[in-house]
Amino acid sequence: MRVVLAGGGTAGHIEPALALADALRHLDPSIGITCVGTERGLETGLVPARGYDLELVPAVPLPRALTPQLLTMPGRLAVAVNAVAAVLDRVRADVLVGFGGYVATPAYLAAKRRGLPIVVHEANPRPGLANRLGAKLTDHVFAGFPDAAFRGDYIGTPLRREIVTxxxxxxxxxxxxxxxxxxxxxxxxxxxxxxxxxxxxxxxxxxxxxxxxxxxxxxxxxxxxxxxxxxxxxxxxxxxxxxxxxxxxxxxxxxxxxxxxxxxxxxxxxxxxxxxxxxxxxxxxxxxxxxxxxxxxxxxxxxxxxxxxxxxxxxxxxxxxxxxxxxxxxxxxxxxxxxxxxxxxxxxxxxxxxxxx
CATH class of the missing domain: 3.40.50.2000 (Glycogen Phosphorylase B;)
Incomplete structure (x- = not known):
């Protein structure tokens, strides 16, 4: 089985993804795991240090208001979606798990294009724009916060083993x-x-x-x-x-x-x-x-x-x-x-x- 994880920018997105990667390997050491991120996030240091493959794709920050940047977004988003789709094809992914951040939006769209199962995890009580989009593309949505303003099953936030033990x-x-x-x-x-x-x-x-x-x-x-x-x-x-x-x-x-x-x-x-x-x-x-x-x-x-x-x-x-x-x-x-x-x-x-x- 091959799993692709999408979550980048801050440790709040990256660490839960890496904790999930560790848990997947614990359950089945043969699982192939690939992380996708952007060159501007902390994932460039954190992911390789934990021993996982990292594929970099263009960052596409979603503007929160009507700005000139909005006019350039469709083209930039299309480039990023194609980049993630190429990663999914190359590793022959079976499922995509997203945690939010800049890389999650093109990852969700690429997985939908390829017909792959999508899993969304949102750690915050209020979801970001990327995960709000992802939640519209799948029924597999999980929340890290109880009673969150988010359609998802409360499961908590994945944490490193050295923390939970x-x-x-x-x-x-x-x-x-x-x-x-x-x-x-x-x-x-x-x-x-x-x-x-x-x-x-x-x-x-x-x-x-x-x-x-x-x-x-x-x-x-x-x-x-x-x-x-x-x-x-x-x-x-x-x-x-x-x-x-x-x-x-x-x-x-x-x-x-x-x-x-x-x-x-x-x-x-x-x-x-x-x-x-x-x-x-x-x-x-x-x-x-x-x-x-x-x-x-x-x-x-x-x-x-x-x-x-x-x-x-x-x-x-x-x-x-x-x-x-x-x-x-x-x-x-x-x-x-x-x-x-x-x-x-x-x-x-x-x-x-x-x-x-």
């Missing part, structure tokens, strides 16, 4: 040592998603003296391409500043609480491992990040703040009291874990095999 309690000491942190201090993890978040970076760095004075150590992942305005001086407790972390499972295990965005992938991973969060939704888009965070807050697994109000004072008033209260951290951790799904990768893999056969 993580035991934070038993791995915590090892993880903190891995990052040069102490084992007996409350630990705050700061990160902004696959590309980082400047407002979170700046607020956390400015709050460093107050966090240290309260005995809190920090593991801060800036994100690729983000440079700190001013690194905290060496001192105790530790403030570990890193541009990127490729072992997020250990970062989650090292932390008692995270200050982060609330993208679908981040929320799925945090609840799967039972890590409470202080969520600061991205202030752009269609509001799905706030919906993601509010579901967790309603379940007791975190708190949410506005990006416009994020400041060192906000961190001191809202984040610091949680870190200084171990019982509250434990209660929030249990609440977060009750909201997580750990089997979405295997469940979706079985659905894909059934549909393809």
């Amino acid at each position: 993580l035991d934070r309690l038993s791995t915590g000491d090892k993880a903190r040592s891995w990052f040069g942190l102490e084992n007996d201090r409350p630990t705050l993890l700061v990160f902004g998603g696959s590309r980082g978040a400047r407002s979170i970076n700046q607020a956390a760095l400015a709050a460093a003296p107050a966090l240290r004075a309260a005995g809190v150590q920090v593991l801060h992942v800036l994100g690729p391409g983000n440079s700190a305005e001013r690194e905290p001086p060496p001192g105790d407790p530790q403030y570990v500043l890193l541009p990127y972390v490729d072992r997020m499972d250990l970062a989650y295990a090292a932390a008692d609480l995270a200050l982060c965005r609330s993208g679908a992938l981040t929320c799925a991973e945090m609840t799967a491992v039972g890590l409470p969060g202080a969520y600061v939704p991205l202030p752009h888009g269609n509001g799905e990040q706030r919906i993601n965070a509010e579901r967790i807050v309603a379940g007791g697994g975190g708190l949410v703040g506005d990006d416009a109000e994020l400041s060192p004072d906000w961190i001191i008033r809202n984040v610091l009291p949680i870190l200084r209260d171990p019982e509250r951290v434990a209660v929030m951790s249990e609440a977060a874990s009750r909201l997580g799904r750990k089997d979405a990768d295997i469940m979706l893999a079985r659905k894909v095999l059934e549909i393809a056969r």
Whole structure:
């Protein structure tokens, strides 16, 4: 069997696709898997690093309004559809699975042209334009968010095995040592998603003296391409500043609480491992990040703040009291874990095999 996966741009599209690829190979090592993406997305690094074939096709961003770009889209889309169709023919695909992003639109149209089964997975509560199109072309639609404004069966978001099998309690000491942190201090993890978040970076760095004075150590992942305005001086407790972390499972295990965005992938991973969060939704888009965070807050697994109000004072008033209260951290951790799904990768893999056969 040969499966083609279409999802690119950000880690929120790529990581669920790769988690599905791993689950498919786990169920049947003989399955052929090909990913399609564009040269502008993170897939150019993430997919080959995980050992899967990547075919690049032209990116076709769908405009959200009537702009001059709209006039050039039909021709550009036709080129991309032909490119994906050529990939489907070359690998003799049996099924196409799409996760959204620039590459998904031509992939869905190419699969429809070839008469292949199409599977759509949407991780967000509100689907993007590509997946809204894909959902009109197939009955096989799955949602990563419960009660989503999307016609699809709730299945959760496929996650990496190292995330869903993580035991934070038993791995915590090892993880903190891995990052040069102490084992007996409350630990705050700061990160902004696959590309980082400047407002979170700046607020956390400015709050460093107050966090240290309260005995809190920090593991801060800036994100690729983000440079700190001013690194905290060496001192105790530790403030570990890193541009990127490729072992997020250990970062989650090292932390008692995270200050982060609330993208679908981040929320799925945090609840799967039972890590409470202080969520600061991205202030752009269609509001799905706030919906993601509010579901967790309603379940007791975190708190949410506005990006416009994020400041060192906000961190001191809202984040610091949680870190200084171990019982509250434990209660929030249990609440977060009750909201997580750990089997979405295997469940979706079985659905894909059934549909393809």
